[in-house]
Amino acid sequence: MIGAACAHYASRAGLHVTVVDRGPVAGGTTGAGEGNLLVSDKEPGPELRLALLSTRLWTELAAESPPDIEYERKGGLVVASTEAELTALRALAAEQRRAGVTAADVPADRLADHEPHLAPDLTGGCHYPQDAQVQPALAAAHLLRAAVGTGRLSLRLGEEVTAVLTEKGGAVRGVRTAKGEIRAPHVVNATGAWGGRLARMAGVELPIRPRRGFVLVTEPLPRLVRHKVYSAEYVADVASGSAALQTSAVVEGTQAGPVLIGASRERVGFDRALSVEALRRLASQATRLFPALARARALRAYAGFRPYLPDHLPAIGPDPRVPGLLHACGHEGAGIGLAPATGLLITGFLTEAEPPLDPSPFAPERFAREPAPP
Amino acid sequence: MGQADRTTPADLVGATDATHFFTFDGRRVAARPGQSIAAALWTAGILAWRETRGAARPRGAFCGIGQCHDCLATVNGRPNRRACLVTARPGDEVTTQKGHGHAEPR
Structure with missing residues (x-):
């Protein structure tokens, strides 16, 4: 879902996006939840701010999507x-x-x-x-379908990333899959629970x-x-x-x-x-x-x-250790709800637009100085 | 061809030919011991025993192995029984399940 939302907002902003997923749409955590879009379970702080923005964005997305995403503001x-x-x-x-x-x-x-x-x-x-619900697999599929409609999204399902490609200076230049190389100046790590593994392919630690x-x-x-x-x-x-x-x-x-x-x-x-x-x-x-x-x-x-992630906040934004690598993962049980705000933040980083809220609490490198988790 | 090649599923489960009867929407349906309700209904030429919750479309056995939950029927007043897994017993009352099959909650 996070990847679909990033692809949705980025392609809408005029960027060309390739979504690479080793499985089908919603084959991971997206397909294994309940589709909750909640503000009620969040204490005041950065995550609640992200949830409140997402609540507003979900209303817009639901208005643009067919009714079969089962968006319901049930409370x-x-x-x-x-x-x-x-x-x-x-x-x-x-x-x-x-x-x-x-x-x-x-x-x-x-x-x-x-x-x-x-x-x-x-x-x-x-x-x-304000609490709402969607059918997450259908919602992810419809966000991707809308992005395909912009003509700027290509979808590569059943294709696993095996390496993150970097320049001599360390900057990202794409990814490798079993089917070949995909060149891109930016790679967004939206691999959820498997986000630590993709980060390691790029040579950085993310303790997901x-x-x-x-x-x-x-x-x-x-x-x-x-x-x-x-x-x-x-x-x-x-x-x-x-x-x-x-x-x-x-x-x-x-x-x-x-x-x-x-x-x-x-x-x-x-x-x-x-x-x-x-x-x-x-x-x-x-x-x-x-x-x-x-x-x-x-x-x-x-x-x-x-x-x-140990502080229960997602990692959203560029990784200063690897130029061109961005993270959008670690949302724990709130990923469906927080997806639109995450997609908008990531798109803002990619297009150098003003962020819709302060992204610093989600800085991916915040764990770098801490000892590795047991 | 050896003897084992002619073994039938009925032989494997030790089924006998003793036929018994249950009812489907009041109609008498024959079943062999050990036969599932779905198999007996199919044998009787009945392919649908549920109406879907939204559009009341007909449903019967689809996967036949307990996974798809398409073949739900009401058996002896209890809804949502998988007809492909429930063994038909003499005198069972099987009825077409309409929708979720439950009364409104009290």
Whole structure:
């Protein structure tokens, strides 16, 4: 998705772009998520600023795209199950409001107005009308299709980059694939969880590691869940750096009918093995929020790898260590949401336009002085 | 040709010829022991037993191995059973599944 958004904005700005992907469109992390475009789960700071810009850009992109990208401004509902959780949630929402987020406190007895099938014993929540959802694989494909329509995009799928080519002075001059060399003065590393590997091909370190997540998919159900609904614990899990398994229920319906249940986080490398423990916890936490889910059956589960950087911020921008190399990766679980702002920032760097927001917190070289992660 | 070359799938699972019956939308359908609901319906010339959620288009078995979830049917009142995996049992009531097959949530 990040690569598609970069290609979309860059080709629209008049640049000629070649997208090289070792798999199909959305074959990596893009195809393994839920398509969340969230401001609600972000604490005030650089990532929230990026999310707010992206929220606006997604509205524009959705207006230009066919309806089958399933963009829906459904809103988010964050719910607390204890008084302590609610106090922390209210404090976060107050800070977010000061940072430009629309958030409305919802008392316990009004939760059912938003979600009639929620468990009756929750302590309260917050409603975030800016939260939205897309079908990420379709969205990525349509952004690429629109870019192809400019006549400036060529798409090379099923072709893996095997080397980053550099001049004698160290500047990038393209990439090599099994099918030959592609010459370009700029190479954008939008390889997500595999971004560290591409960076190493260019001779630099970028400490991206995979953070695995499962999504449990129910049978198609009548409209049971209207918003993106998640427990207040989720925000703490997102911000944590722990490698151990963490789960907190994130529940949402889809236009096709199945309910998607996330979110688990664990750092286990690129291990795709199904974790019964993770799925068991997801199912029980989701049922805690929506008791009716206890009668629904799970059809399947899928796993994906979030591109994780130690400070939970993406790497966006030129790499001063290798002239011509730019990074656009490390968005962890927020890549779909943050894609448009990332694409616009990258395009701004390539065309030397004024950046739409301060990109310095995302500087890719910020980890260079730190010791390598264990 | 050796004897093994004439082994049929029915031989492999030890199926007998004892036919039993279940119903599909009230119609009597014959099945052999161990046969899946989808196989028995096909044998009876019935190719569709679900209507899609959006446009109510007909669906039946597609992959036949439990992956595609196209062959969903309501079996004994329970929706979303994969007819290609569920063994037909004597007296089962199989009905055409309309949409997601669920009542509105309470």
